[in-house]
Amino acid sequence: MSALSVILVFLGYFLLLSFLGTAAEYIDRKLYARMQNRIGPPWFQPYADLIKLAAKEDLIPEEANSAMFKFMPVLAMTAVLTAYLHIPLWNSTPLISFNGSIIVIVYLLTIPTLTFFLGGWHSTSLYSMIGAVRTLTQLFAYEVPLLLAVLSPAVLAHTWSIADMSEFYSNNPLYALTNSIGFLVALVALQGKLERVPFDMPEAETEIVGGTFTEYSGRLLAMFRLAIDMEVIVGASLIAAVFLPFGLHFGLVIGVILYLIKILFILLLLALLRTVTARLRIEQMVVFCWKYLAPAALAQIFISLTLNWIVK
Amino acid sequence: MARVTIPIGPQHPALKEPESFIVTLNGENIVNLDMRLGYNHRGIEKACEQRTYVQALYLLERVCGICSHSHSSCFIQAVEEIAGLQLPPRAVYIRTLIAELERVHSHLLWLGVAGHEIGFDTLLMYSWRDREAIMDLFASLTGNRVNYGMNTLGGVRRDFTKEQLTEVLKVIDICEERTKYYIEVCTQEPTVINRLSGVGTLSHDDAVRLGTIGPTGRASGVNKDVRREDPYLAYGDLSFNVIVDNHNDVFGRAVVRLLELMETYKMIRQIIAKMPDGPITVKAPRKVPAGEAFSRYEAPRGEDTHYVKGNGTDKPERVRVRAPTLANLQSVAKMLENNNLADLPIAIAAIDPCFSCTDRMIGTISSTGARDSIRWDNMRNYSIKWYRKQGIDFTDLNRKLAKKQE
Numbered sequence: 155m156s157a158l159s160v161i162l163v164f165l166g167y168f169l170l171l172s173f174l175g176t177a178a179e180y181i182d183r184k185l186y187a188r189m190q191n192r193i194g195p196p197w198f199q200p201y202a203d204l205i206k207l208a209a210k211e212d213l214i215p216e217e218a219n220s221a222m223f224k225f226m227p228v229l230a231m232t233a234v235l236t237a238y239l240h241i242p243l244w245n246s247t248p249l250i251s252f253n254g255s256i257i258v259i260v261y262l263l264t265i266p267t268l269t270f271f272l273g274g275w276h277s278t279s280l281y282s283m284i285g286a287v288r289t290l291t292q293l294f295a296y297e298v299p300l301l302l303a304v305l306s307p308a309v310l311a312h313t314w315s316i317a318d319m320s321e322f323y324s325n326n327p328l329y330a331l332t333n334s335i336g337f338l339v340a341l342v343a344l345q346g347k348l349e350r351v352p353f354d355m356p357e358a359e360t361e362i363v364g365g366t367f368t369e370y371s372g373r374l375l376a377m378f379r380l381a382i383d384m385e386v387i388v389g390a391s392l393i394a395a396v397f398l399p400f401g402l403h404f405g406l407v408i409g410v411i412l413y414l415i416k417i418l419f420i421l422l423l424l425a426l427l428r429t430v431t432a433r434l435r436i437e438q439m440v441v442f443c444w445k446y447l448a449p450a451a452l453a454q455i456f457i458s459l460t461l462n463w464i465v466k
Numbered sequence: 467m468a469r470v471t472i473p474i475g476p477q478h479p480a481l482k483e484p485e486s487f488i489v490t491l492n493g494e495n496i497v498n499l500d501m502r503l504g505y506n507h508r509g510i511e512k513a514c515e516q517r518t519y520v521q522a523l524y525l526l527e528r529v530c531g532i533c534s535h536s537h538s539s540c541f542i543q544a545v546e547e548i549a550g551l552q553l554p555p556r557a558v559y560i561r562t563l564i565a566e567l568e569r570v571h572s573h574l575l576w577l578g579v580a581g582h583e584i585g586f587d588t589l590l591m592y593s594w595r596d597r598e599a600i601m602d603l604f605a606s607l608t609g610n611r612v613n614y615g616m617n618t619l620g621g622v623r624r625d626f627t628k629e630q631l632t633e634v635l636k637v638i639d640i641c642e643e644r645t646k647y648y649i650e651v652c653t654q655e656p657t658v659i660n661r662l663s664g665v666g667t668l669s670h671d672d673a674v675r676l677g678t679i680g681p682t683g684r685a686s687g688v689n690k691d692v693r694r695e696d697p698y699l700a701y702g703d704l705s706f707n708v709i710v711d712n713h714n715d716v717f718g719r720a721v722v723r724l725l726e727l728m729e730t731y732k733m734i735r736q737i738i739a740k741m742p743d744g745p746i747t748v749k750a751p752r753k754v755p756a757g758e759a760f761s762r763y764e765a766p767r768g769e770d771t772h773y774v775k776g777n778g779t780d781k782p783e784r785v786r787v788r789a790p791t792l793a794n795l796q797s798v799a800k801m802l803e804n805n806n807l808a809d810l811p812i813a814i815a816a817i818d819p820c821f822s823c824t825d826r827m828i829g830t831i832s833s834t835g836a837r838d839s840i841r842w843d844n845m846r847n848y849s850i851k852w853y854r855k856q857g858i859d860f861t862d863l864n865r866k867l868a869k870k871q872e
Contacts, residue, residue, distance in 0.1 A: 284470075351586075351587075363479055431586070431657040432658050435661070
């Protein structure tokens with residue numbers, strides 16, 4: 155591919171992902187509102203929020219490290235977008251595919267969390283710093299269960315490439331059903347990664363105002379918001395590709411519709427989780443992740459290994 | 467992380483009113499809490515002295531946006547005692563009915579705020595939606611949603627028809643149904659229990675020593691309720707239980723408020739069943755004779771007390787308001803010892819604070835005319851001297867109390 159076409163593809167994916175991300179934000183907010191017996195925002199609300207933020211002045215605290223402060227939102231968005239290029243959407247072939255791509259995706263999805271930490275830390279506000287420390291503490295809690303949950307289907311499929319994995323499961327759809335524990339673990343861990351209730355301690359407004367984003371404003375905050383919206387889609391796509399690899403061989407139109415249905419289903423589960431729970435304390439979250447999520451993910455790996463042994 | 471000091475307030479999303487809590491943290495643990503009051507001082511007590519009794523009544527109704535009827539009833543009770551007025555029975559019952567309806571909307575409001583503080587916004591949306599039914603009921607009964615303006619010297623200003631009272635019963639039925647659901651949510655939903663139980667613990671002894679009242683005290687086993695101990699209005703004729711709980715924590719405070727709601731529904735039904743006929747007001751003089759009175763009233767947040775001194779004119783000489791939050795606020799520092807930063811908002815919210823009711827200012831004017839606010843130790847010395855001059859000495863009493871503590 156020539157340099158120009160790479161740039162164009164990247165730009166196209168950026169537009170697609172930001173459209174899907176804002177749509178996901180709208181759907182999530184609407185679902186959340188309807189489940190709470192409210193009317194909820196109109197469809198253009200995420201765009202209105204972004205435009206309004208983009209029109210505002212960027213304020214950078216005097217004490218803050220200006221370069222890091224400005225760079226972090228860009229890095230967050232880039233990392234999320236790059237992860238999206240590796241995930242298969244409506245068929246089993248992503249744009250970039252190689253053996254080991256699933257590790258790269260999980261790694262790339264860790265970068266936004268680190269940028270939240272660094273951005274919060276470098277803005278030197280006390281609220282931001284407490285939020286930043288919580289972000290990092292939380293990362294150590296949900297990252298291992300998420301990785302274990304995503305890897306156990308790979309163990310069963312004998313491959314580290316997400317494309318080959320999708321291929322394997324769409325040829326043997328019954329195998330995908332054995333990964334249901336991993337699916338639930340990954341959903342809960344994704345909720346932690348997206349920092350939403352019950353795991354929204356890093357930005358708990360009643361405790362630490364805006365958390366890591368307290369000092370961010372204007373375009374920089376808009377970029378962070380967009381990055382989080384995109385992360386919802388990328389996370390949901392990853393779970394859909396790994397745990398719901400059904401109907402990948404019906405061509406573009408049906409494939410895209412099925413892809414959207416899967417994403418909507420995952421969004422619904424995430425919104426439901428955030429409607430019915432209260433925010434946990436940070437130490438309760440760590441205990442929950444290590445006491446229940448990690449063993450459940452290990453059990454999933456054990457199931458995959460046993461199946462491997464039986465099938466052989 | 468080293469020790470950090472962060473300001474919660476005067477402007478903070480967790481606080482509905484400006485008040486400053488300066489927290490020293492060791493990691494996430496609270497080491498020290500420093501409270502600063504006084505951001506909301508409005509000078510209402512002083513303003514009452516320049517107004518007639520009826521004008522002061524409306525001013526005092528605006529002390530608090532939630533327990534507005536509590537403050538106005540508490541004040542008018544004291545004035546009626548000075549004036550020697552005997553209320554007609556129907557007026558007494560109407561006042562009691564409004565008071566209990568106010569308790570329903572105050573407790574439902576608290577439930578929503580508590581839900582919001584622990585990040586459970588669904589509870590906030592649900593309970594505030596149900597609270598709307600009570601607010602609409604107030605609008606149709608009294609003409610106002612918040613400051614009802616029902617009281618007047620010697621009675622109440624509006625009479626209720628039979629249809630209106632049946633409407634009240636209907637709304638109460640709905641609210642009772644919903645309250646049962648909230649009791650289930652608060653005692654069974656695991657994340658809620660995780661965030662409420664063991665948080666903001668206040669032992670029974672501490673609760674007594676710090677003088678906590680209302681639901682905050684009752685959740686620590688302080689079995690006190692003015693409605694039962696010193697029955698005012700129609701409470702002597704009603705049968706009800708005082709809810710006491712021994713959890714000593716925020717969970718207990720939630721349980722006490724929710725179960726109290728169930729008692730309140732019971733009381734409202736009794737009030738409507740027993741509502742006597744007759745006039746709703748007696749003729750009251752414009753000038754109230756000289757004299758003083760002290761009145762107690764169980765507001766939704768705890769015991770509210772008013773002191774009124776009349777000097778024979780149509781204006782009070784002195785009005786003193788002790789809002790329930792003032793009695794409960796001292797306990798917050800105790801509750802938060804060794805707690806988590808994440809528990810700070812819910813522990814503060816659990817006393818159902820109303821800072822604007824509480825804020826007072828004491829100033830001194832020196833002989834040169836310079837104005838200065840008085841320091842705590844000076845004020846304490848001043849009060850000890852003042853009481854000694856009156857022939858009262860608290861030193862022995864303090865020693866006895868200290869011995870009892872040991």
